[in-house]
Amino acid sequence: MPKGWALPHIVQRGEVKPALTWAYRALAVVFALAMGGIFLALQGFSPLNVYGTMLRGALGSPGMQKETLKLTIPLALTSLGVLLAFKMRFWNIGAEGQIAAGAIAASYFAYFQSHLPSGLLLSLMALAGFVAGGLWGLVPAWFKTRFGTNETLFTLMLNYIMFHFITYLREGPWRDPGGGFAATPRFPRQARLPELPFPFVGNLHIGWVVVLVMVVAIFIYLRFTKQGYEITVVGENERTARYAGMSVKRVILRTMFLSAGICGLAGMLQVAGPDRQLTDAVAGGRGFTAVSVVWLARLSPAGALVVSFLFAALQKGCSMMQTEYRIPASMSDILQGIILFCVLGAEFFLQYRVMSRRQVAA
């Protein structure tokens, strides 16, 4: 046999059945937990105990479940926004900035128009959040259509502008004069989101309704509307879109406005919901996590909801583990990293099959 005959063979797969996809991912999680377990054991912890704590921390009681859901809401909504842009192959990784823009605009109404009745005020805040996020998203979209700029870099850079703008507001004009350190004031009562009972966990801010409505709305929008159809065509093949007479620029601008607008709305829900004030942690890395969520969900809105919940549970579980075992935050980050790496790595095996030579020849 010639040299190199034993090298494994990498073969591209055809269509993969959804069941197999999820089986592979489950396997990846198990593998990740095993790797993480070794890591924990080396540090002198009992992996089983730690994992048990993580599970308990994420889902162990209605209170824990509620906290996990609170993390799910903004992540799921942001993912839905990012999903719209990704469907068009517009790599919007500027959700952080768009969340912040939405949060700032909503906060303006909370701080300066609080004389309005609560229902009207919250509606205005939601609208302002959506529009402000959308406009912030239009900036890279416009430059892309006008000058062909790279949206990945552009959207990323815009994040930092918004982030520092919040810092400026907090230190300067919007600083709470009564506070000892630089912070914005708490929102007045009428600018806080009402709560509605969520099955089994009790009252939860109304954002969960918004998320569920949005999942259905985005699904219908992409699947059953002309605009959704245009997004698919532009994403798949811009030249064909042009040839079919579509105004590609308009589709890009419109879709990016919606995508960023939804992220802005997520920002509004965050400040008016759990945060009750404007902080620079309003986005909290969700804009980036959403990218992984959308990828793993394969651009499916319902899938994005499920994956967001799992991510939130992981995050919540890790923070529980941190407090209970006094494990440093960096170690919990490493554990999260291992799990993410394995799950994303499994995607490779979903696209390619590794075979030995003999198998191929058979």
Place this chain on the structure above:
Amino acid sequence: MPDSPAIELIRLTKCFDSVTACDCINLDVRRGEILALLGENGSGKTTLTNMLSGIYQPDSGQILLDGRAVSIRSPRDAIRLGIGMIHQHFKLVEVMSARENILLGQAGRAAISPEEAIRRFGIQVDLDKKIYDMSVSEKQAVEILKVLCRGADKLILDEPTAVLTPQEIQALFDTLRQMRGEGKAIIIITHKLEEVMEVSDRVSVLRKGVNVGTVDTASTNRFSLTELMVGKQIDLDVKRETLPPGQTLLKVQNLSAVDEGGRALIEDISFELKGGEILGVAGVAGSGQKALCETIMGLMKPSQGKVYMQGRQISGLSPREIIRAGVSMAFIPEDRLGMGLVGGMDIPDNLLLKTYRDQKGFFLSRRQARAEAVDMVRRLRIVTPGIHAKIRKLSGGNVQKVLLGREINLNPKVLITAYPVRGLDIGASMTIYDMLNEQKRNGVGILFVGEDLDVLLGLCDRILVLCAGRVSAIVESQFATKALLGMKMTGLVTDKEDDYA
């Protein structure tokens, strides 16, 4: 082992996913022989040559060179073993001269000098000319010289004639015969039966990854080769129906267009297209065919000149405006999947591309498109697992049927088609010609951009010949010959080459 063939393949097999591209192929080429490898697209020719040139590794089977079993694990191995591959797309450094390209990466190790190769094989190339100044045929000659100078004695040419004019093809064949005389083993890949008959000693026919037969060229003919290739006897005659001329539909007047750098793509093109007429467009690849189609369609702005549709000026409008203005024009782009269809969508969604905007309201109804798709699959005998199969998964012929079917369903008055049969087998091509002739009978004016001169002569009423972006002739097909078209296609290029002769 003087009697062993230069190249011998024994049960060579290669699979991609579930598709077997090459299935137990046995093949041999002797020294001093030209073997034609004939087969439709997707029959495994390219995979086979890629295994010989070290790009793919076979899954099983053996390659013997001069009677010795070898494993070719990289293109470098292939060169070392004396295999020279001439690809369809040239791999040359544009800013360097021919000589520099030939010697690139083999400094001091050239088996023979470029000058000697030119002398021995009768190749016409100016070694000091830069690649960017060269015509397609000159570039091809450089590629051939390159592998010869590397000492290749087994040459594989992948559709070398696709980009050449008839005169250039003759020159290439002369070179090939000269190389055969020197004892080289040559494999030439082609679809064109005339060329097989003219230049080859033996023919191997591939069908669906299987070698269905190897025959001596002298003892076969076009019809039996076709039969081998497609598996059934097919009427090769393209029919031209003469109809009384209709009204002028499309009028193109002094149309010019330039690329981003200001270089002229088409210059001063004028013609009229009448209803019930097929106007062919002939030309060497890259003579402005694409620019002509795209300018008419509004995908490219003309720098000069006007286009009228039934007397109404449409030049300068965007594609959307042209469609909105109610101008019936259907455009089948050169690169079918690149522009015209969306590979990741199913048949109904692709049918909706041009009509979805006519639906009222915010939502999109697919009911009609689904019915249309079912009807089209049945009527045009499109081979697909179902209407919801992604277009990308269909074969070239079926993709073309979907595209042409959609455009015809729009009831156009003018149908522009570019290379509608490129890559299709003969059976599928005939279906496409029948569809075009049916449209012609319905009074549609058809602009047919083609590459096969036999087809152009057989199908079209008149032929417009493009040469370097200009109209070099508009001739009636019944009075034209291939030789005449070939001359007109080269036009200026021949004059230029004369300077070097």
